[in-house]
Amino acid sequence: MAFLENVRQQFAPKPKATTNPTTPKARRATIIAGVVVGITLVIYGGVFLYGQYVSNQVSSADSDIAAKKSQITQLTKKNTEAQSFADRLTNLKGILNEHTFWSAMVGQVTAALPKTVQFENFSADTQSAKMTMTARTNTFTSVAKTIVALKSLKDVVKDVNLGNFSYNPRDVASGAPVRFSLSVTLNSAAVTTPPALATPAATTDTAPSNQTNAAVGQ
Amino acid sequence: MSRERSLLILGGAIVVAIIVLLFVVRPLYETIQTDKATLSDRQTEIADLDVQLASINDLVAKYQAIDETQKASLNKRFPADANTEALVAQIEGIAISTQVIVGNVQFSDQTLSTPTTIAKGYNELGANLSVAGSYENIINFIKALETNDRIVTVDSIALAPGELGLAGTLKTHAYFAATASQKEKVNTVKTNTTEAQ
Numbered sequence: 001m002a003f004l005e006n007v008r009q010q011f012a013p014k015p016k017a018t019t020n021p022t023t024p025k026a027r028r029a030t031i032i033a034g035v036v037v038g039i040t041l042v043i044y045g046g047v048f049l050y051g052q053y054v055s056n057q058v059s060s061a062d063s064d065i066a067a068k069k070s071q072i073t074q075l076t077k078k079n080t081e082a083q084s085f086a087d088r089l090t091n092l093k094g095i096l097n098e099h100t101f102w103s104a105m106v107g108q109v110t111a112a113l114p115k116t117v118q119f120e121n122f123s124a125d126t127q128s129a130k131m132t133m134t135a136r137t138n139t140f141t142s143v144a145k146t147i148v149a150l151k152s153l154k155d156v157v158k159d160v161n162l163g164n165f166s167y168n169p170r171d172v173a174s175g176a177p178v179r180f181s182l183s184v185t186l187n188s189a190a191v192t193t194p195p196a197l198a199t200p201a202a203t204t205d206t207a208p209s210n211q212t213n214a215a216v217g218q
Numbered sequence: 219m220s221r222e223r224s225l226l227i228l229g230g231a232i233v234v235a236i237i238v239l240l241f242v243v244r245p246l247y248e249t250i251q252t253d254k255a256t257l258s259d260r261q262t263e264i265a266d267l268d269v270q271l272a273s274i275n276d277l278v279a280k281y282q283a284i285d286e287t288q289k290a291s292l293n294k295r296f297p298a299d300a301n302t303e304a305l306v307a308q309i310e311g312i313a314i315s316t317q318v319i320v321g322n323v324q325f326s327d328q329t330l331s332t333p334t335t336i337a338k339g340y341n342e343l344g345a346n347l348s349v350a351g352s353y354e355n356i357i358n359f360i361k362a363l364e365t366n367d368r369i370v371t372v373d374s375i376a377l378a379p380g381e382l383g384l385a386g387t388l389k390t391h392a393y394f395a396a397t398a399s400q401k402e403k404v405n406t407v408k409t410n411t412t413e414a415q
Contacts, residue, residue, distance in 0.1 A: 005297065006317055007349075014286070023221050025221055025224075026221040026224035026225075027223070027224070029224035029225050029227065029228040030227060030228070031242065032228055032231075033224075033227045033228040033231035034231070036228070036231045036232055036235045037231050037235065039235070040234070040238050040243075042241065044243050044244055044246075045241060047243050047246050047247055051246050051249060051250045051253070054250050054257060055253055057253075058256050058257050058260060060265075061257060061260035061261060061264060064260075064264055065260060065263055065267065067269070068264065068267040068271055069267065071271060072267070072271060072274060075271075075274050077276070078278045078281070078282075079277065079278060080278045081281065082278050082281035083277065084298075084395065085281055085284070085292065086281075086288065087395070087396075087401070088292060088296055088298075088340075088341070088395050089292070090291070090339075091296065091338070091339055091340040091395065091396075092295070092296055094338060094339075094340070095296065095369055095371075095393050096369075097367060099371050100364070100371050100372050100373070101364055102360055102372045102375055103357050103360040103361035103364055104361075104366070106357060106360070107357060110353075119353075119377075120378070121378045121379075122375065122376075122377045122378075122386075123374065123375060123376040123377065123386075124374060124375040125373070125374040125375075126371075126373045126374060127373070127374075168378070175400060201252045
């Protein structure tokens with residue numbers, strides 16, 4: 001009997017092994033694992049998408065830069081032309097500041113002189129703002145009048161210096177001229193001021209055309 | 219599922235997550251940071267280019283708005299090159315109209331080489347004129363030079379009695395614009411001067 005019982009137990013269908021029911025802790029661990037994987041995927045996805053977005057922005061910026069550079073290149077010729085024009089306009093201001101108007105200055109000075117004075121040599125220089133002249137006249141008084149006349153041009157003349165002077169009463173009495181040289185220091189602003197803005201010249205009645213023409217080697 | 223297996227899965231998940239974060243997400247993030255820095259640089263560059271472009275457009279628009287006759291006038295008064303032939307022709311024209319004899323015209327370039335000319339930023343073309351004529355005519359000649367289309371500045375006058383009344387020398391100079399290479403030189407000198415200060 002015992003043997004039979006033993007055989008039956010051996011050959012009888014064994015009951016299926018029952019799986020261990022999932023414990024709450026194991027379930028929680030599985031859920032946490034899922035959450036961890038999920039979060040990781042979300043982070044990766046987010047970073048990936050943001051990376052794509054930034055990368056696209058950089059590409060867009062690059063093409064924007066290329067377009068602007070191309071625009072600038074297209075304008076280069078016109079820009080160079082315009083820049084050169086602007087530079088020249090700026091330079092022109094400096095040039096006009098150093099431009100001189102000697103004709104008006106000489107005209108003013110000679111117009112102020114007595115008619116009896118005749119130039120022999122004349123020189124003027126912008127850098128020193130000086131006019132030097134040798135002249136002749138018939139009397140000593142005319143020399144004095146010349147100096148007074150020049151000094152009266154206060155806007156134009158800063159100073160007048162009498163240089164060489166030859167005067168012999170006997171020679172003058174016999175008709176020999178009085179020769180003298182003058183150094184006139186000018187107001188340099190007057191040399192560079194256009195005539196229209198300068199002080200009006202002395203009256204043309206005293207213009208020395210005859211005297212100067214007469215002076216030049218006649 | 220056994221508790222051990224679940225813990226194994228959790229541990230694995232955490233390890234995988236750490237690996238992904240360290241070796242995938244982190245490099246990606248660093249790339250993004252680099253890209254963001256690049257983007258910031260690009261945006262600055264774009265802003266600079268915008269300013270540059272606006273300035274160029276403004277300058278070009280102003281230049282295009284200038285009358286062609288005014289541009290031609292500037293070219294006459296202050297040409298782009300020495301153009302001595304044209305200047306000689308103008309001096310001859312003035313001499314004829316004012317009845318002054320110009321015996322000799324001697325040119326000397328004062329190009330952008332000295333500190334003074336570099337500071338000015340343009341070239342000067344010196345011209346010494348030997349003249350002869352009456353006082354009136356010579357004064358008219360000087361006046362015509364002063365108001366010539368091309369700007370001519372009279373630096374000095376030296377006159378003495380001569381056959382036609384007066385004879386002497388006028389030292390003058392005209393101007394012409396700096397070339398592109400000269401402008402670079404001027405800018406370099408100016409920059410160096412500023413830095414030295």
